[in-house]
Amino acid sequence: MKPLPAKIQVRNFSSWYGDKHVLDQVNLDFFDKRVTAIIGPSGCGKSTLLQSINRMTDLVASFRKSGDIAYDDASVYASSVDLTQLRKNVGLVFQKANPFPFSIFDNVAFGPRLHGTTNAEETARIVRDSLEKADLWAEVQDRLHHSALRLSGGQQQRLCIARALAVSPDVLLLDEPCSALDPIATERIEKLILKLKEKHAIVMVTHNLAQAKRVSDHTAYLLSGKLVEFGATKSVFESPKQDLTRDYIEGRYG
Amino acid sequence: MSDTLSEKAYLTLVALSAVSALGILLAVILFLFAFGGSALSADFIFNNWNHQHIEQAGVLQAIVGTLALAVGVFAVSVPIGVASAIYLTEYARSTWSVRLIRLAIRNLAGVPSIVYGLFGLALFVQLLALGTSLLAAILTLSAMTLPWIISAGEESLKTVPLAYRQGALALGATPWQTIRHIVLPQSLSGMMTGAILGVSRAIGETAPLILVGATFFMNGLPTGPLDKFMALPYHTFILATQHADPHAKSYAAATAIVLIGLVLMVNGVIFYYRYKIRKKTLGEIR
Numbered sequence: 001m002k003p004l005p006a007k008i009q010v011r012n013f014s015s016w017y018g019d020k021h022v023l024d025q026v027n028l029d030f031f032d033k034r035v036t037a038i039i040g041p042s043g044c045g046k047s048t049l050l051q052s053i054n055r056m057t058d059l060v061a062s063f064r065k066s067g068d069i070a071y072d073d074a075s076v077y078a079s080s081v082d083l084t085q086l087r088k089n090v091g092l093v094f095q096k097a098n099p100f101p102f103s104i105f106d107n108v109a110f111g112p113r114l115h116g117t118t119n120a121e122e123t124a125r126i127v128r129d130s131l132e133k134a135d136l137w138a139e140v141q142d143r144l145h146h147s148a149l150r151l152s153g154g155q156q157q158r159l160c161i162a163r164a165l166a167v168s169p170d171v172l173l174l175d176e177p178c179s180a181l182d183p184i185a186t187e188r189i190e191k192l193i194l195k196l197k198e199k200h201a202i203v204m205v206t207h208n209l210a211q212a213k214r215v216s217d218h219t220a221y222l223l224s225g226k227l228v229e230f231g232a233t234k235s236v237f238e239s240p241k242q243d244l245t246r247d248y249i250e251g252r253y254g
Numbered sequence: 255m256s257d258t259l260s261e262k263a264y265l266t267l268v269a270l271s272a273v274s275a276l277g278i279l280l281a282v283i284l285f286l287f288a289f290g291g292s293a294l295s296a297d298f299i300f301n302n303w304n305h306q307h308i309e310q311a312g313v314l315q316a317i318v319g320t321l322a323l324a325v326g327v328f329a330v331s332v333p334i335g336v337a338s339a340i341y342l343t344e345y346a347r348s349t350w351s352v353r354l355i356r357l358a359i360r361n362l363a364g365v366p367s368i369v370y371g372l373f374g375l376a377l378f379v380q381l382l383a384l385g386t387s388l389l390a391a392i393l394t395l396s397a398m399t400l401p402w403i404i405s406a407g408e409e410s411l412k413t414v415p416l417a418y419r420q421g422a423l424a425l426g427a428t429p430w431q432t433i434r435h436i437v438l439p440q441s442l443s444g445m446m447t448g449a450i451l452g453v454s455r456a457i458g459e460t461a462p463l464i465l466v467g468a469t470f471f472m473n474g475l476p477t478g479p480l481d482k483f484m485a486l487p488y489h490t491f492i493l494a495t496q497h498a499d500p501h502a503k504s505y506a507a508a509t510a511i512v513l514i515g516l517v518l519m520v521n522g523v524i525f526y527y528r529y530k531i532r533k534k535t536l537g538e539i540r
Contacts, residue, residue, distance in 0.1 A: 056424060061347060087426040094424075098417035100436060110435070111425040160421070167425055 007032045007171055007201040008053055008090075012067035014225075015048060017060060022048045024225040025067070030171070030218075035193060035202045037216035037233065039209060041248070045225040046205040047095075050173050053203070054090040055083060071171070088115065091169035095176040097156035099148035099163070104131075104140050107148045107159055111167035126166050134162035135192050154185025161192065172196060174204040178211065190215050209249055213237050221245050283514070290507025298508060303471060303484065308499050313509055317516065318475050319388070319468070319483035320457050324520050326392035327456045331399040332449050336438075338400075339407025339445075344433055363401035370398040371462030379466055386467040389479035394466045395459060399452035406448020410441040439531075446528040450521050457517060460487040470496075486513040 006029035015023045023045045030036045038046045048057060055076060057063045068075050076086055088111075099107050108127040109117075117123050127144070131137040136158040140151070148159055157177055164172060174193070178186040186208075193202060193215050206212050212219055212233065219236040221228045221244075229236055229245040240246045301312025338359075346352040374394025384390040414437045422432040468488040476483045486509055493506035 054424065056420065059420070059423065084426040084428060087424055092424040094417065094420065096417065098415075098421045100418055100421060101440065110422070114422075114425060114427050114431060114435070163421075163425065 005032060006030065007072065008203070009070045009073075010049070010053075010067075011070070013049075013052065013065065013069060014067055015045075015052060015057070015063065015065040017048075018062040022225050023052075023065075026222075026225075026227045028220055028227060028230045030201055030203050032201045033197055033199070034217040035197050035204060035215055036218040036220060037212035038203065038205045038220045038222060039207075039212050039248075040222035040228075042207075044222045046222055047175050049222065050175055050203060050205050051092065053171070053173060054087050054092055055081075056087075056092060058083075084115075088167045089169055090171045090173060091164035091167065092173045093157070093160050093164055093175065093177050095179055097153060097160050097180070099151070099156050099159050101147065101149055103145045104148045104151070104159060105144040108162050108166050111163060115167060130162040130166040131159075133165050133196070134158045135188065135195075136162055152185070154181050154188060157181060157185070157189060158192065161189075161196075165196075169200065171201045171203070174202065176205050176207060179207060186211070209237075221248060223248070283511075286507045286511050286514070290504050290509075290511055293501070293504045293508035294511060298505075299512065302474065303489075305471060308497070308501060308505055311505075313484075313486065313489060313512055315472065315475055316484040316486045316489040316509065317512060320486045320513070320516060321520075322388055322476070322483065323392060323395060323485060324453055324457045324516075326388070327395045327399055328449060328453050330392060330396040331403050331452060331456075332445075334396075335400050335403030335448070335452075336407050336445055338404045339411055340433060340438075342404070343408050343411040344429070344437065359401045359404050363405060365398075366461075367398060367459050368461040368465075370394055371465035373397065374462060374466040385480060386465075386469075386482055387480045388467060388476055388483045391463055391467040391483070391485075392479075394462050395456040398459070398462065399456045402452040402455070403445070403448045406451065407441070407445050410444020410448070411437060413444065414440045443528045443532045446524055446531065450524045450528075453524070454517050454521060457520065458487055458513070460485075460491050463488050486510075486516065 008030040010026050010028050010030075013023055013026045014021070026045075026049060038049060040046050051057045052065065053069055053071070053076065057065075065077070068077055070076065071086070071090060075081070076090075100110060102110070105127055108130050109123050112123055112126050117126065128137060128141075131140065136155060139155060140146075140159075148156065151159060157180075161172075161177075178189050181189065190211065193204065196202060197217075204212075204216065216233045218231065219233045220230040221236065221242075223244060229240060229242045231241075236245065237249055240249065297310065298312045299317070300314055301310065302315055303313065304311035342352065342356065346355075371394065374390060374397065378384045378390040378393045379386055384393075418436050418440065419432050422436045423429070427435070463485050467482055468485045469482040470484070470489065470492045472482055472484060490506050490509045490513065493502045493509060499505075
């Protein structure tokens with residue numbers, strides 16, 4: 001397998017919330033058209049690492065960092081970075097589905113309208129396209145103007161994925177996207193992730209080791225803010241180089 | 255058994271408390287009608303005031319004055335109050351100066367209205383040379399209403415889930431776009447509740463108005479913001495305490511009925527808009 005160009009490079013990245021040291025000297029790459037799973041016990045810094053990539057961690061007043069993260073070889077922490085552009089390119093889907101209390105249509109149209117799409121036909125085209133990509137169109141095409149809050153949990157999460165896709169992101173960050181869903185809804189999202197990786201770099205935080213194994217190409221194991229192991233998913237799960245990793249994936253930990 | 259008994263006793267007690275609130279409102283209205291019902295008529299509502307013949311006199315000028323106050327106070331205090339609430343909850347970090355501002359706002363809400371009257375007299379009437387006028391009264395009552403609207407605004411902004419804000423920001427929305435398109439529409443209904451409380455309180459005020467511009471008698475209606483004006487609460491007060499005519503007290507009660515009716519009407523209009531906003535923001539679109 002020839003080496004892929006890295007979409008996102010994390011270099012010597014450390015971060016703190018106030019005095020709490022969350023990430024410690026993390027180095028790893030996320031690749032285009034690949035799914036990378038970040039696994040590790042609760043509180044190990046998985047979500048912080050994920051949300052540092054599109055700088056959602058900036059919202060926490062006490063957040064500090066050292067080191068750098070680059071997207072397409074340009075630092076996301078450079079002072080010249082346009083946050084709006086960064087977050088358009090690097091979309092984020094949250095652990096708990098958070099559709100806006102609008103209609104299904106308006107949820108998906110929110111991003112494009114924000115970024116200047118005013119033409120109604122163009123908006124409708126983007127909405128349909130995004131819902132199709134998120135594997136939701138068939139279920140909602142007759143009730144686009146119903147409240148998004150009436151959808152089931154799995155549908156809401158796919159709606160949130162459609163909403164993220166509507167601004168044409170390059171990278172998708174998924175923060176435990178299935179943790180609140182039943183097995184059937186989870187399976188649909190996993191299939192969707194495998195389809196989406198044809199066009200996007202996907203980074204997914206997950207608690208579910210079986211899911212990481214099923215869906216991801218690469219796996220990173222974080223423990224107490226340190227990167228313990230990073231490599232092809234198959235080798236991380238079948239022949240881990242570190243004892244700590246082995247303990248975790250064999251269920252002796254977390 | 256004793257559990258269910260005490261349970262019933264508590265239930266009765268709280269239910270009685272709720273009923274008593276309604277009872278007080280009904281008692282007030284009944285008393286007013288008993289005293290002033292005979293003085294109510296179409297002429298009373300649509301005629302101008304007449305000192306000599308109060309049986310022909312009406313309170314149109316006072317109605318217009320009080321309505322002008324309500325609209326003016328709403329127009330001045332709601333935008334400033336909402337903007338302040340947005341700044342305090344969405345932008346300001348929790349520094350000592352912001353905490354001091356918040357403490358000041360909480361305390362201002364409890365300052366007696368006559369103190370605002372004196373403040374308005376000093377600042378708007380004299381220093382800014384607006385004279386005793388409708389404008390001076392609107393600004394004075396707005397200053398009084400502002401802390402209520404800011405507090406209600408802050409509370410309702412805080413009820414908007416963080417997840418909505420995060421969702422918008424993660425799509426590349428700027429903080430202002432997030433406030434404008436997500437947070438404000440979600441909190442408008444709570445803000446309207448603050449506006450109802452504030453504006454109702456303002457149009458019922460008498461004390462500050464005496465200092466800054468209300469008058470008991472004038473020819474015709476005010477023609478501009480710098481004119482003096484008549485107001486229903488002050489009119490009630492004068493009729494009840496200062497007028498020699500033996501029927502004056504029943505006219506005072508009739509004026510109070512009109513005032514209550516007006517307060518209910520103003521609240522009704524705001525309620526209606528709040529209802530429409532709620533319906534929209536709860537996602538019941540089309």
